[in-house]
Amino acid sequence: MNGSEAIVKCLLEEKVDVVFGYSGVAIAPFYDALGETNVKQILIRTEQNAAHCASGYARISGKVGVCAVTSGPGATNLITGIATAYADSIPLVCITGQVNSELIGSDVFQEADITGAAESFVKYSYLIRDVNDIPRIMKEAFYIANTGRKGPVLIDVPIDVQQQEISKFSYPEKINMRTYKPTVEGNAVQIKKVVKELAKATRPIICVGGGVHLSGAVDEIRKFVKDNCIPVVSTMMGIGVMASEDPYYFGMVGNNGRPCANRALNESDLLLMVGARVADRAVNRPDLITENKVLIHIDVDPAEIGKNAGPNIPLVGDIKHIFKKINEFEDKEDLIHERTEWIKTLNQYKVDMPEKRPEIDTDKYVDPMQFLQNLSRKLPKDAIYVADVGQNQIWSCRWHLVREGRFLTSGGMGTMGYSIPAAFGAKYAAPKKKVVAVMGDGAFQMSMMELSTMRQYGMNVALIVFNNGYLGMVREYQHYKLDDRYNMVELHNTPKLDKIAEAYEMKYLRASSQAEAEALIDELMKKDECVLCEVVVDPMDLAK
């Protein structure tokens, strides 16, 4: 057995069923060995998207996403994808080919110091020097990626190591790392403190982040919310923890969030921050947050607690475990009445604080609000919705109604072009579910090469492109902050999307008025094939 075969055997031990990637000489031995198995190989069209595909796959399957690319430019192209996964704590194992061990450091053809270059975007990285280390390293890599605060792990494998014979292959049963022992169970004393503090709060609120999805704790959170009568707001990554129309849910917080959600957060007397970073887009002045309320911060990563806001009660551990424990406490006492009043007040804010929308000429343009609301009502309940980055992302966060499905987006890094490859990965993980990717014309052109990947592997994803001929989010910023000086935001000569669809042999639908939009959605729902939808929106429309 050689190194490549050993790596593949490890992938089988980890029950990997798909690898997204791009080949090249330095990774060819690996793919050669992979070809002997039933593991599906997905050849994407540029390496960055291999990581996004693996990310979409990981988020829907709950497994570690695996991608493998060649050395040098293949590896460096992957970096944005790795960084995107890192910012959203998505578990990936990324394998990169490397030049011959003896040549490392001599700047030979297609050599890049990828472990060095990716250092600040990975949870951990390995450069395999000895073929006999492969089983241990692979075992550790999957364990590291998918435990604690999840994230990408990079494994750089020189081509000679891929070809060397391994003396004895045995896949380790156990992990033995003295430097890595993530906390799972929350500290019992801290949990009691949380329960005690909760018992005093008449206006509590819980703010859920992406950590709840990553921990698989959606059911525990929903039970906690109902049992204790606590309203919920979310960060962008926490969308979908509560169904959008759940009576306890008040929307996304932050500068792009819902006004009533922000008001609810401000007026609460106790804030439970769960699996969220308290980052700048969600909380404007985190240092002031504890001025008028008790802050309880629950996260699996101790470094997140106190990084942006100093909590009154820190609690480190896995959210699912912690909420199972919290849900065991029975003293729900007599606060339910006051909390019902609090929720009533918040519901009034929902009515009193409608979202402002600019006037849209719906004979010439589609109103994204109406479009997205209609779309989400007509989508199957369990549809997977992938939003790209830009105005389309903010619109999606506001108006897409999650029911039993998922909402995916690049929240931390804000990587344009994420939606097409991530939707691909999501569809691969859940082939029976309807998957929709929503993006702007800018993001579309960053990833449209993957349309051929979709066709090649028969992934039937609905693509919706909001076309306004602008980088809308930046244009909006220039409108508000730079006196309408629109530099570097006009996208002219975008290829005709009908021709693009034709070139890729896809179905094409278009809407440039509200009436056409309704028809488009109805038509889209009938199709189970790759459809490219062009939705013309007003270039002057705003997300805020």
Place this chain on the structure above:
Amino acid sequence: MKRIYSVLVENHAGVLSKVAGLFSRRNFNIDSLVVGETNSKDVSCMTIVSSGDERTIEQIEKQLNKKLDVIKVKTFKESMSICRELTLLKVRYNRENRRDIMENCDIMKAQIVDMSKNMMIIQICDTPERVGVFIEMLRTVSIVEMARTGTVALTKCCEGDK
């Protein structure tokens, strides 16, 4: 506020760059950094002196702990520890100031470890503060070259190993 971080790390290639990279990426200061082996061969000890406000100090410790090559982090104040720094100074001397220099060395317990007819190398091993004082004393003489190791430190015996 000044803090000393005694960081036990796996003795792997690349660990130093990971730790140093963490400081620069997160905008933490490094006043000094010393790396060397410990009594166990596969463990190195990095002694890092850094400064910042309370939250920064806490973040440094947490972020260090997050690194997968870090085995243990101890954070302490200078007053809780025995700190030493080794410094070598190459100075130019002449007949007039030679005696002065030697007296200063005597007072500060520094040693002259090498000499030519117009240059000498002085070695001082002391607390960072006293090393600073000694260097100030030699400012009147022309210092040709100087190399400081940075601080190494262990917590005092009475502090125990918490």
